[in-house]
């Protein structure tokens with residue numbers, strides 16, 4: 511008979527126990543020839559001992575769980591029968607081979623195997639085998655506690671990852687905003703270039719005209735027809751100068767407004783149709799590179815009292831998506847924007863393109879953050895997520911998508927003509 515009592519190992523609470531070998535284990539082993547009262551004495555002397563390993567000349571013979579042993583001893587005549595007989599008899603009677611797990615097995619796997627046992631055996635201790643041939647006993651509550659620790663640790667890590675993702679997302683939202691402002695600035699430069707070029711050309715032509723006129727006057731060669739010609743050309747130059755200077759000023763004004771709206775998120779009263787035109791003008795440099803035409807139908811009279819910045823970002827995202835996703839390179843297509851006021855004073859804005867549409871499996875996911883079919887090709891998958899948040903959060907409205915492969919997209923955006931800020 512040999513009895514080995516090894517101090518019970520307590521896991522360090524700060525570090526989650528992940529493998530069975532790091533659980534609190536007991537290494538009490540008795541020979542198979544010891545009588546039952548020896549086992550009883552061992553259990554009484556070690557109240558937290560879940561079970562003893564029984565060995566037969568160094569080889570594993572079985573495991574006697576505390577609960578089972580005690581129930582044998584409470585049977586009628588149990589103590590008389592079992593106290594004096596060799597413990598191997600009891601083992602033969604039990605017919606319950608223990609669940610064996612390796613010391614290097616993960617606690618979650620061990621718990622899964624343990625919980626798969628028949629109901630009346632779920633809480634039996636486990637026999638742990640070490641690579642060096644040692645055996646130990648693990649108690650189920652300790653195993654379950656370790657699994658709970660691992661889960662808690664994983665939850666903590668998931669929470670941290672989520673936090674990190676949220677920070678990345680808000681950073682990306684910010685850079686997305688900056689990118690659309692960058693495109694806007696490029697748009698200003700491009701659009702204003704034409705009228706400013708005409709102003710410069712006309713001014714220089716007018717300077718030549720005036721110089722020639724002055725020469726003719728000094729030399730006294732001025733005829734009536736020269737005078738008429740000069741007046742006519744001067745009037746034309748003045749008309750061109752005024753027209754193009756006004757056009758440039760208007761463009762700058764509307765770009766200024768769109769960019770201020772995009773950055774300031776201010777609420778104001780604005781004519782919807784003109785605003786849509788202004789936003790689309792800011793996108794002409796991108797649209798002009800394609801064969802795509804844009805048609806807008808919006809009653810002149812609709813006046814909104816809401817957040818134009820949100821509206822301009824929404825339209826920009828939808829147009830950029832049509833340009834990027836809907837059509838083949840160089841292919842023709844049409845984007846339509848219609849807006850009207852519904853009964854109840856809500857604006858009903860419908861944005862459609864007649865491009866390739868969206869696959870059935872993808873359509874429900876397009877508003878999810880980071881969903882893109884252009885990963886690695888410039889898509890971050892935030893455009894429609896931002897659009898959804900702007901429609902719902904800022905305009906207090908709703909957006910729905912109707913699409914099918916080959917049938918283009920149709921976004922129905924509804925929002926109160928006068929923003930109801932209390933709802934936000």
Ligand SMILES: Nc1ncnc2c1ncn2[C@@H]1O[C@H](COP(=O)(O)OP(=O)(O)OP(=O)(O)O)[C@@H](O)[C@H]1O
Pocket residue numbers: 827831832834835836863865866867868876881882883884888889890891892893894895919
């Ligand atoms: N007009 C459209 N036609 C076809 N597919 C579209 C259209 N608009 C969006 N999609 C699909 O929906 C996906 C999600 O669009 P979203 O604007 O959110 O992301 P993205 O355009 O890929 O990237 P990001 O807008 O961040 O640059 C796109 O990757 C594309 O597959």
Ligand SMILES: [Mg+2]
Pocket residue numbers: 827830831892893894
């Ligand atoms: Mg996009």
